[in-house]
Amino acid sequence: MENIKKRIFLGFIFVVLIFTGFIIPVSADWNETNKEVDSFYKLVPDDSVVHVFKEIQFTNYDTDTKYWKGYYEHMHHEIPENARNIDMWDRGNKKITIQKEHGDEYYISRLNRNLWYGDSCSIYLEYDIPVNENTAVFKLNENADLINATVMVPDSYNVYIDNPDYTTKHSSNLNMYKFNRIKDQLRCKIDAVNRTEYNVLNKTVQLSDEKVGFKIKYWDGEDDWANTTLDTALKTLPVMEKLWGIPYPKDYNITITQATKNDTSGYSGINNGKHGILMLHTSNEDILIHELAHYWTQNCNFKHRWMDEGYADLYTYLVLNRINPHDAHERKEDFIKQYNTMKQSNDLVLSTWSVPDSIGSKNFDQVDYGYKKSFVLVYNIYNKIGLESIKEANQQFLKLNSSIGNNEYKHIIQSVSHTNLKNEWKLLHSDI
Numbered sequence: 001m002e003n004i005k006k007r008i009f010l011g012f013i014f015v016v017l018i019f020t021g022f023i024i025p026v027s028a029d030w031n032e033t034n035k036e037v038d039s040f041y042k043l044v045p046d047d048s049v050v051h052v053f054k055e056i057q058f059t060n061y062d063t064d065t066k067y068w069k070g071y072y073e074h075m076h077h078e079i080p081e082n083a084r085n086i087d088m089w090d091r092g093n094k095k096i097t098i099q100k101e102h103g104d105e106y107y108i109s110r111l112n113r114n115l116w117y118g119d120s121c122s123i124y125l126e127y128d129i130p131v132n133e134n135t136a137v138f139k140l141n142e143n144a145d146l147i148n149a150t151v152m153v154p155d156s157y158n159v160y161i162d163n164p165d166y167t168t169k170h171s172s173n174l175n176m177y178k179f180n181r182i183k184d185q186l187r188c189k190i191d192a193v194n195r196t197e198y199n200v201l202n203k204t205v206q207l208s209d210e211k212v213g214f215k216i217k218y219w220d221g222e223d224d225w226a227n228t229t230l231d232t233a234l235k236t237l238p239v240m241e242k243l244w245g246i247p248y249p250k251d252y253n254i255t256i257t258q259a260t261k262n263d264t265s266g267y268s269g270i271n272n273g274k275h276g277i278l279m280l281h282t283s284n285e286d287i288l289i290h291e292l293a294h295y296w297t298q299n300c301n302f303k304h305r306w307m308d309e310g311y312a313d314l315y316t317y318l319v320l321n322r323i324n325p326h327d328a329h330e331r332k333e334d335f336i337k338q339y340n341t342m343k344q345s346n347d348l349v350l351s352t353w354s355v356p357d358s359i360g361s362k363n364f365d366q367v368d369y370g371y372k373k374s375f376v377l378v379y380n381i382y383n384k385i386g387l388e389s390i391k392e393a394n395q396q397f398l399k400l401n402s403s404i405g406n407n408e409y410k411h412i413i414q415s416v417s418h419t420n421l422k423n424e425w426k427l428l429h430s431d432i
């Protein structure tokens, strides 16, 4: 009875409002709104951009607005930092203001729409993401109740997508990757490369015993990557041999080849010994130093993965610390922080840890945890025994002609340092 009275009363108010031609703006609740997004990301090499077009449709399901129009003031949008030509309009081609205040995380569009309960409204968003001449890296960040997204890339490109939930289609020289009816959130990274013939940069560096040549192989339009890579290699190799206390241990020159994620099976870099280093076109200084350090770890006869990766990352820290102390400190602190966060939800015994042939979104966290835990262990050992003891142990690894297992490692480290490392060995054998 009460309900019927209420409805009659609200109906009466409603009629009065209609007749007076006046609508009370009621701020409708976004939780009661259904939002659907259809997104298109098209790589346009001639313009060196990824052109993004989105149709965003929202429907008013707020029951509080059954008898009047719900009022929608604004909407948040996640748009990349480097996006340009940002534009928004409605179905009637009327421009909608969209902007980001300094320091804000999101763009805000001023909608100022009134919608009846059950009615929908469509708005359109467009922007460009700048990319290189032959390489494009961009992210899909969509939040909505229902998401459809299509990525369109010319079929000459080699494409890597770190989320496998898509279907593919080919049409007029384009490969299309479709994410259909995804609920709530879609996040993934696209890495597209148009391989050209390799260009080559050559330079030699004087080391303590000999000269070593570097050859950098890179695609057209990737000169910045090639120059930075060469500079880092020339600068860091002499520092590396001093910090290891061992001259460059190989008898060959070093080739560094620019690579796609498909070439590296998802890894940032791969050291293939005398066949050189494969470096992802998005990889920076720290990855190169890590891969160069593997020329030493390979000669240490390490039997276990934690030793190879832990030492490669310890030496990345030590070398970076000489050339860029701020970055070295940040990277170290970040690794320790990530380890402490990840150990809550991961268990992994380092002494028997191995890595898979390829990594992607499904196994990334587990592999990454192994790397971070290996670094924390080796860094803690270094922190306790100091660089001189680390160098002394390095000499012993090289001298020993058999492989270094966990026991041999512990024995050598104990014998050079005479330090109590009980906690470190615990970390090596425990699953946290």
Ligand SMILES: [Zn+2]
Pocket (backbone or CB within 6 Å): 290, 294, 308, 309, 312
């Ligand atoms: Zn490595």
